[in-house]
Amino acid sequence: MRLLARLHRIDRRWLYVATLVLMLVPFILPLTLPAGHVARTTRAAFELIDSCPPDKVVIIDSSWDAGSQAENRAQLEAVVAHLCRRRIKFVVTSLGVTALGPDFARDIIRPLAERAGYEYGRDWVQLGFVQGVAGALGPLIDRFCRDLWGLYPRDVHNTPVEELPLMQAVRRGADAHAFCCFTYAPAYEWISFANAQYGLRLVFGCMTIMCPAYYPYIDSGQLAGMLVGNVGAAEYEALNGVAGRGTRLGVPAAFGNCAIIIAAVLGNIGLWAERRGRRAAA
Amino acid sequence: MTDPPVIWLAAFVTVVVFSYALKDNYVYRLVQHATLGATVGVTVVVTWKQVLLPRWWAPIWAAWQGTVVDPLTGQPDHRGLLWLLALLPGLLWYFQLSKRWFWLSTLITGLFVGTAAGLAFKNQILLIMPQLAASIKPLNPFVRPDPALTYGPAWPEPGTPAAWAAALNNALFLAALLATLFYFFFSVRTDHRVLQAPRRFGRLAIMVCLGAMFGSTVMTRMAYLLDRLMFLSHDWWEGQVVPLLRFFPGG
Numbered sequence: 326m327r328l329l330a331r332l333h334r335i336d337r338r339w340l341y342v343a344t345l346v347l348m349l350v351p352f353i354l355p356l357t358l359p360a361g362h363v364a365r366t367t368r369a370a371f372e373l374i375d376s377c378p379p380d381k382v383v384i385i386d387s388s389w390d391a392g393s394q395a396e397n398r399a400q401l402e403a404v405v406a407h408l409c410r411r412r413i414k415f416v417v418t419s420l421g422v423t424a425l426g427p428d429f430a431r432d433i434i435r436p437l438a439e440r441a442g443y444e445y446g447r448d449w450v451q452l453g454f455v456q457g458v459a460g461a462l463g464p465l466i467d468r469f470c471r472d473l474w475g476l477y478p479r480d481v482h483n484t485p486v487e488e489l490p491l492m493q494a495v496r497r498g499a500d501a502h503a504f505c506c507f508t509y510a511p512a513y514e515w516i517s518f519a520n521a522q523y524g525l526r527l528v529f530g531c532m533t534i535m536c537p538a539y540y541p542y543i544d545s546g547q548l549a550g551m552l553v554g555n556v557g558a559a560e561y562e563a564l565n566g567v568a569g570r571g572t573r574l575g576v577p578a579a580f581g582n583c584a585i586i587i588a589a590v591l592g593n594i595g596l597w598a599e600r601r602g603r604r605a606a607a
Numbered sequence: 608m609t610d611p612p613v614i615w616l617a618a619f620v621t622v623v624v625f626s627y628a629l630k631d632n633y634v635y636r637l638v639q640h641a642t643l644g645a646t647v648g649v650t651v652v653v654t655w656k657q658v659l660l661p662r663w664w665a666p667i668w669a670a671w672q673g674t675v676v677d678p679l680t681g682q683p684d685h686r687g688l689l690w691l692l693a694l695l696p697g698l699l700w701y702f703q704l705s706k707r708w709f710w711l712s713t714l715i716t717g718l719f720v721g722t723a724a725g726l727a728f729k730n731q732i733l734l735i736m737p738q739l740a741a742s743i744k745p746l747n748p749f750v751r752p753d754p755a756l757t758y759g760p761a762w763p764e765p766g767t768p769a770a771w772a773a774a775l776n777n778a779l780f781l782a783a784l785l786a787t788l789f790y791f792f793f794s795v796r797t798d799h800r801v802l803q804a805p806r807r808f809g810r811l812a813i814m815v816c817l818g819a820m821f822g823s824t825v826m827t828r829m830a831y832l833l834d835r836l837m838f839l840s841h842d843w844w845e846g847q848v849v850p851l852l853r854f855f856p857g858g
Contacts, residue, residue, distance in 0.1 A: 395834035424653040456658040463726045519732035534827035545741030
């Protein structure tokens, strides 16, 4: 019993080391895990984007930087890989969250688009960053849906949008087949303004920590789909049939989660043993 | 493609930040302050280059130079100079620094608060109303509900085990919803024995929700760690260290 009670008093640094070592194993040994269950939210997102007709575009809002690249990067990669495979045209924006968004998005999207033979201006366009106030993005989103050309007179290369062939089909954000927002915590105004007012179908790609806040909107149909962290990215890649960053990160994440679960169970056993020992002593 | 010195610097900073998990140290604090300084610097530069320069200063400068031409009259268009007026409300914020002229700053803060309140009101109405409608869920497994009145996935064939499972799921949802609302009902005494059970169930539902949130928090922290491990193993070790080791004899 005394041995078990010691489990409750393990120095936390040993737990860090154990977790780290476990997570490093898949980086050293080429381990893979089978693609299992695909969440309803991911499948809905995939099917919505997959059903894009040839005369429509998908708009991607890539509003993440180093702060949330741990999960948003894999999500963006997965969706752009799908768009390129299906030859779906897309427009990339970065609305109101981080001015570094366009740079991070370009580094991911450009190689994928070039590999797929996409031509800039005809098959895809990057419009860049527009300054907004966190918590009050409503007017910006309203204008995005109503007058995309007015919100973005020029693209990231300073080319007037009216000179870009792809933009002839997208004068309003609401014209898009679907809108995907990849950021730490997508603004609720996308739901209340873009979806409720303009009927734009939304897919959110958020950090795992934020996903419980958005599940109610999936059930009510206000959100069409959602990619939950790296798990969502891995599921999306499984549906697309192309293993990418999400799949690669899935194995060490599973090892790390196992380490946390084992530590929580051992800690609780230790706590129970300690209390029992104290009661016996009393 | 990131430059090699940047990768080495990023690897060094990553390892130093990890060292804090073992013990607070001087190098970690140095890196922390440098990161804060760099973040502020980058924000200032990026805000100027991506926001103020193209959207504020460029129209002013073009109007001043007379390079913008009115398409109707063919004359130089100087209306871009009106952007200078944006300085007036912007400067009002700085009166917060003066005790005597503080009241001037309340003009701009009042404008912002009023706008934000109006937007928040509209936002909440459009967010919550569909939620209320979606809370009314079908409970009868023998009847197919009107698809126009229901949300979420399609209702299964009536009478099948899937329909029973869906009805049970909806019943659980409704019970959790009502019990949670009841848990926060402070207007009447709820210590009666009959009312204790729904209160306990409400508390249980809240705890399950908090547990899910805590689990997702752990997964996010894990993702942050993994991102850095991926960078160290792929970009730094495989991309920088391994090629360097090949230069050594026997490498």
